Amino acid sequence: xxxxxxxxxxxxxxxxxxxxxxxxxxxxxxxxxxxxxxxxxxxxxxxxxxxxxxxxxxxxxxxxxxxxxxxxxxxxxxxxxxxxxxxxxxxxxxxxxxxxxx
Amino acid sequence: xxxxxxxxxxxxxxxxxxxxxxxxxxxxxxxxxxxxxxxxxxxxxxxxxxxxxxxxxxxxxxxxxxxxxxxxxxxxxxxxxxxxxxxxxxxxxxxxxxxxxxxxxxxxxxxxxxxxxxxxxxxxxxxxxxxxxxxxxxxxxxxxxxxxxxxxxxxxxxxxxxxxxxxxxxxxxxxxxxxxxxxxxxxxxxxxxxxxxxxxxxxxxxxxxxxxxxxxxxxxxxxxxxxxxxxxxxxxxxxxxxxxxxxxxxxxxxxxxxxxxxxxxxxxxxxxxxxxxxxxxxxxxxxxxxxxxxxxxxxxxxxxxxxxxxxxxxxxxxxxxxxxxxxxxxxxxxxxxxxxxxxxxxxxxxxxxxxxxxxxxxxxxxxxxxxxxxxxxxxxxxxxxxxxxxxxxxxxxxxxxxxxxxxxxxxxxxxxxxxxxxxxxxxxxxxxxxxxxxxxxxxxxxxxxxxxxxxxxxxxxxxx
Numbered sequence: 001x002x003x004x005x006x007x008x009x010x011x012x013x014x015x016x017x018x019x020x021x022x023x024x025x026x027x028x029x030x031x032x033x034x035x036x037x038x039x040x041x042x043x044x045x046x047x048x049x050x051x052x053x054x055x056x057x058x059x060x061x062x063x064x065x066x067x068x069x070x071x072x073x074x075x076x077x078x079x080x081x082x083x084x085x086x087x088x089x090x091x092x093x094x095x096x097x098x099x100x101x102x
Numbered sequence: 103x104x105x106x107x108x109x110x111x112x113x114x115x116x117x118x119x120x121x122x123x124x125x126x127x128x129x130x131x132x133x134x135x136x137x138x139x140x141x142x143x144x145x146x147x148x149x150x151x152x153x154x155x156x157x158x159x160x161x162x163x164x165x166x167x168x169x170x171x172x173x174x175x176x177x178x179x180x181x182x183x184x185x186x187x188x189x190x191x192x193x194x195x196x197x198x199x200x201x202x203x204x205x206x207x208x209x210x211x212x213x214x215x216x217x218x219x220x221x222x223x224x225x226x227x228x229x230x231x232x233x234x235x236x237x238x239x240x241x242x243x244x245x246x247x248x249x250x251x252x253x254x255x256x257x258x259x260x261x262x263x264x265x266x267x268x269x270x271x272x273x274x275x276x277x278x279x280x281x282x283x284x285x286x287x288x289x290x291x292x293x294x295x296x297x298x299x300x301x302x303x304x305x306x307x308x309x310x311x312x313x314x315x316x317x318x319x320x321x322x323x324x325x326x327x328x329x330x331x332x333x334x335x336x337x338x339x340x341x342x343x344x345x346x347x348x349x350x351x352x353x354x355x356x357x358x359x360x361x362x363x364x365x366x367x368x369x370x371x372x373x374x375x376x377x378x379x380x381x382x383x384x385x386x387x388x389x390x391x392x393x394x395x396x397x398x399x400x401x402x403x404x405x406x407x408x409x410x411x412x413x414x415x416x417x418x419x420x421x422x423x424x425x426x427x428x429x430x431x432x433x434x435x436x437x438x439x440x441x442x443x444x445x446x447x448x449x450x451x452x453x454x455x456x457x458x459x460x461x462x463x464x465x466x467x468x469x470x471x472x473x474x475x476x477x478x479x480x481x482x483x484x485x486x487x488x489x490x491x492x493x494x495x496x497x498x499x500x501x502x503x504x505x506x507x508x509x510x511x512x513x514x515x516x517x518x519x520x521x522x523x524x525x526x527x528x529x530x531x532x533x534x535x536x537x538x539x540x541x542x543x544x545x546x547x548x549x550x551x552x553x554x555x556x557x558x559x560x561x562x563x564x565x566x
Contacts, residue, residue: 007221010332010340017328017341021348024120027127030447030472033353033454036126037320038189039136040349043119044196044323045143046342049112049150050203050330055165056156060210065161067206072165073172075199081173081192083140085180090133092182092461095468 035089042082048075103152105335111149112338118142119342123349129467146338169195182462183419186451187247190240190316193323197236200326201293204230207333212284220280222333227276229329230289231296236322238300243315246304247451253309261306262370268299307369310416310493312451314357314368321350353453360447360473362499362509392528395546397555400522401562404430407484409440411476413513414456415449417490417526421552427489428463430560437563442469444476444486444513446494477514486518488539490525490552496537506535521545524555 028036055068103111118138125135150156173192180188204226212218218226245251258264272295275288307315324346331339358365404410412431418424431441443465449456457470471479480486488495491513498505499512515521521544528540528549539545548555 003219006335010335010337013337014328014340014344017344018348020120021123021345022352024123024127024345025349025352028123029127029129030356030445030454031457031467031470032126032129032132033356033447034185034189034452034458035132035136035454036123036349037317037353037453038185038192039122039126039139040324040346041189041192041196041320042136042143043122043139043342044193044320044327044346046115046119046146046339047196047199047203047327047330048143049146049336050327050334050339051165051199052147052150052156052162053153053334053336054203054206054210055161056150056153056158057210058155058157060158064206064209067202067209069161069165071199071202071206072162073169074195074202076166076169077173077176078169078192078196078199079143079173080170081177081188082196083136083143084174084177085185085188085192086136087133087140088177089182089185089458089461090129090136092458092464093129093132093467094461094464095130095466 032093035086038082038086038089042079042086045075045079045082048072048079051075103149104154108149108153109337112146112336115142115146115149115338116341118145119345123345181422182459183422184248185458186312186316186455187244189452190243190247190319193316193319194237194240194244197233197240197319197323197326199233200323200330201230201233201237201296203330204233204333205289205293208284208289209286212286218284223284224280225329225332227279227292229326229333230292231272231276232322232329233326234293234296235300235303236319236326238297239304239315239322240319242301242304243312243319246309247312255308256305261302265299265302268295268302272296272299303369309451311368313448313453313455314354314361314365316452317350317353317357318365318369319350321347321354324348324350357448357453360511361507362511392540393546395522395548397548397558397562400546400548401559401566403485403520403522404434404439404487404559405437405563405566407434407439409479409483410434410485410487411442411444411471411479411483411515411518413444413446413486413488413491413495413515414460415446415489415491415494416451416455417492417524417552419450419455419459419490421490423489423553423556424459424463426553426556426560428460428465430556430563431465433560433563437566442471442476442479444471444473444479444515446473446491446513449491449494473511473513480514480517483518484520486515486521488515488521488523489556492525492537493535495539496535497539497542498535498537515539516542516544519544523547524552525549526551
């Protein structure tokens with residue numbers, strides 16, 4: 001596939017993702033706006049893929065090595081922290097508690 | 103694995119992320135959605151390990167262990183009241199990662215000027231700028247929320263001019279790169295300049311406007327991730343980044359609307375600094391006085407009411423009073439009082455902040471009422487109990503065109519039979535705006551720390 005053709009496909013999925021994003025997110029009740037925020041926070045941790053692609057290169061110079069390593073550290077913190085914090089939050093949302101407060 | 107195969111496998115991840123967001127439309131399914139999303143993230147990581155070109159593992163492993171441990175420990179330890187700064191922190195590191203990826207890509211692929219294709223170099227520049235702003239801006243937001251630096255707007259002379267010039271310089275460097283001047287120092291200049299810009303950009307924005315800022319920075323990191331996807335020609339980055347970008351934009355607009363202010367006004371207005379004391383701002387009449395009351399009086403009011411609506415604000419979060427509030431509500435419910443909570447969309451420091459705190463205190467979510475629903479209930483309410491909220495219940499937003507918050511939708515607590523305001527002191531709220539609610543003849547004030555006051559109230563109600 002030519003570079004130009006690939007770019008048109010990329011722009012197409014970008015625009016579709018914008019509309020899909022608004023569609024899905026407008027259905028989230030305000031009750032869950034904080035989990036929405038931290039959940040999407042975890043999702044942008046997907047930059048870990050980019051960080052791995054940089055850090056995993058063969059025969060790279062020291063600078064790239066260091067940048068890759070730091071990028072993986074930051075992105076991993078983003079991924080793990082984001083999902084764990086969101087899970088902790090969502091666990092608390094209950095209709096009626098099962099056991100009384102200790 | 104070839105790029106074609108990995109890009110196809112990344113589709114699994116894309117689908118799980120969309121499902122995760124869809125499941126968030128209902129509190130009953132939201133947690134499962136988040137777990138599905140985490141599973142999708144794991145798929146993406148495994149697939150990337152197997153991708154052609156990823157051959158050196160030690161940096162990845164070491165980085166994951168260090169970053170993952172930090173993320174897990176921080177996420178486990180954080181108190182629910184500190185959630186806004188935690189979200190800001192994770193947002194910032196994501197933006198930082200995106201900016202670093204761009205730096206590395208540029209360093210690797212621009213050995214000679216004019217070698218990069220225009221779309222690749224523009225996405226590198228975009229991701230570097232947006233990612234850096236998001237990184238440093240989020241760190242300042244974190245520092246403000248953690249009270250490492252003061253939360254009030256920090257302003258200096260010619261602020262807008264300095265920021266404008268700096269941004270123009272960053273843009274010029276970016277355009278130079280895209281135009282073919284692929285000098286390494288230009289890239290470093292962009293990263294440095296954009297980081298400084300992020301700091302200058304968030305510093306003047308006050309604590310009460312944080313819901314808008316955090317939403318916006320969230321959108322920024324998403325956009326930076328999407329731009330990174332263009333430079334790496336990677337579909338999962340483009341789609342996931344853009345989903346987050348859309349979500350952050352949506353929340354930013356929602357928060358702006360909930361304050362009846364344009365987003366531009368929030369970002370560049372340095373709220374509270376510029377607000378002139380409008381004549382007649384305290385339109386309660388000159389003879390009105392603040393009426394202070396005692397715990398025992400309030401306990402009687404609450405204990406013999408039919409319906410009580412609790413209006414929490416940032417003061418409840420600061421005092422960490424959510425568990426005590428819940429305990430008080432339980433006591434009232436055993437006496438047959440109907441209790442619900444009225445949640446303003448911008449109460450607290452991030453969208454939905456109060457909902458999370460009350461959920462932590464085991465308040466069943468059907469009791470948490472959104473603004474419109476709550477406003478319909480206030481006329482049938484005996485006592486509105488305002489805990490550390492100020493601007494979101496200020497009737498000037500309805501009545502006084504001279505008020506800086508005029509037009510902002512508020513919780514109409516003044517249509518309840520009686521209003522009890524729990525407040526630390528008579529200092530005006532964050533924005534420095536007078537609140538005529540406190541002078542309303544229906545209103546009584548109970549001064550003191552919210553947590554202590556609620557504890558005492560609970561004891562007093564018990565002995566009724």
